Amino acid sequence: MTQVLSPTPQDEVRWQAVLNRDASQDGQFYYGVRSTGIYCHPSCPSRRPRRENVRFFDDPQGAQVAGFRPCLRCRPGEVGARRRAVMHVQHLLDTVEPTPSLAQLAEAVGLSPFHLQRVFKAETGLSPKQYALARRGERVRRELREGASVTAALYAAGHASSRTLYDRSTDQLGMTPGRYRAGGAGETITFAVTGSVLGPMLVAATGRGLVAVRLGEAGVLEQELRAEYPRATLVQDAAALGGYIEALHGHLAGVRRDLPLASDAPGTDFQRRVWAALRSIPYGETRSYAQVAEMIGEPRAVRAVARACAANPLALVVPCHRVVRAGGDPGGYRWGTERKRRLLDHEQVTAAD
Template sequence: MTRALLDEDRWQAVVQREAAQDGLFLYAVRTTGIYCRPSCPSRRPRRENVTFFEAADAAERAGFRPCRRCTPNEVHVRQAVVLQVQQLLDTAEPTPTLAQLAEAVGVSAFHLQRVFKAAVGVSPKQYAMARRAERLKRRLSEGASVTVALYDAGHASPRTLYDRATDQLGMSPGAYRAGGAGERIAFTVAESAQGPMLVAATARGLVAVRFGEADALERELRGEYPNAALERSAEAVGAYVEALQAHLAGVQRALPLASDAPGTAFQHRVWAALRDIPYGETRSYAQVAAMIGAPAAVRAVARACATNPLALVVPCHRVVRSGGALSGYRWGVERKRALLERERAEVVGQVGAAP
């Protein structure tokens, strides 16, 4: 990407006040001598008066001073603390306590807890747990024994993992290591108004609802669970398919379907919030972050949306950029546009038909 194109993308983020871009760059206004973060609530300057910087110190070396409304220098200091703590949690063994982390970065434990949760969406302890789960999945996928994988991932004992296995892995560690061995997953690829739709579920609930090419969808599922007892059965998941097709036809707006999809505590919080977005409406990533009580965790919310395994059931298509512009969608932006346009049209049509 050329510098001109990069700056144009940055300018669009400034125009739309995208909080997700805070911390990625700063903009400075030549006529005022002030620099701000992208989401600053101040009036937008003229494009020709704006220049961009990667960090606060670079802006200040160029003669700009920080905005008093959005305090961009403080934002970057807080982000530096958060990044340092994340690095410690990613690499230190054993996992440092909150007090040890606070001492390492030179702030109080209370301040660290508050700043970290505001930026990341979870506490340092919850972040460490999620990272352990990721390391565990990687080691199990590489073929390590359950015991070795547990200790390599940083678990003090098998008990600490098994207490959380259902939520984080969706199955026992042994079954995950064996590619889902012992798990029974029924699935089908059905036609829908949005093209081929894969629907897969265990006895506990849905594990996947995806759009795409039929053969590719099945290959992807089998790649994730190579040793599970995968059964292609339209009958076994028929109730799910019927509800999803009725939803796409506008007959059934709510989708209170059971989920057995694995995920971290933060992902499940985001996915639960998405299910609360009314049919025919949208929310920005910043609004979703506020809904879960983590207003600064906009980028983490975006990542949770991008990894959503249950299309429609968890309606991540209803999340857009600040200002209403469409952002990426795991199953294609055009499909996202079509879903939103259909929902809006049905809501408007219902209002217009009301006596």
């Protein structure tokens, strides 16, 4: 283990992943620490080693042959099995009707319900139930867009009855299916434009969740919202949105690092998968577009990921500012590159405190 090898460009990319504790690279490579004789996966929460003490390996076998033993904290040999379990659960949730219970899913992959819940959310950013509801909502939307009746859409999407389609605890449309099919006609959207450290910020929501959080010029922000929802009734009422606004300001101040706010923003299946992945990126950290593509299981869809980031309607709540170019350059941002730099700098400083 004392042999020192010259670093390669790939090694330097891997080292950055270790510094960022990049969970999307878990299972893609492993690193060994000469001073301890232990190997880990990139997201290991252990103290970061000195660069000169690190060696990289493509698989656990290579690390073990070189004399390293697995870390007891991150258990690197289990990462591949974890990903396979999550993918199998996703397949079951996508194809099996009625939707399997958490206990049934756990039994299918040989995990306890508690462990499956934790692993699934770590990999996808959603619990199995949230994932199943989101997928069912996407199927309803697709059926309605294609002209199906409400009754046909609800059964085609897997709803057992109209009650679950209209139930606030399970509905993923945020408005009645009839109104959605009619382009949102009759829906009420409450909005407000408030000041923030990043300038004017528009916040808009239906009764079930946020449809927009945008940064820019006050007059332009309102015009854009009206153009996007021309058939909806727009009501300006900052007091009604007080909870959302308070949470967003707290986040910008560094008081609240997480923003688990309800979302009612429309989007395609692919966009929603990208946005869910973005919400799993830890505060103060970044991922490249390629890494996000890996996170959603679409490694070749880097450009599509970039387009989904650009289409994100919920600034801060869906933190697309945490996605940067492979070389570390911040890249573009729907609400301006300077705002993106300020957000990243602020989060990194706050996270280090």
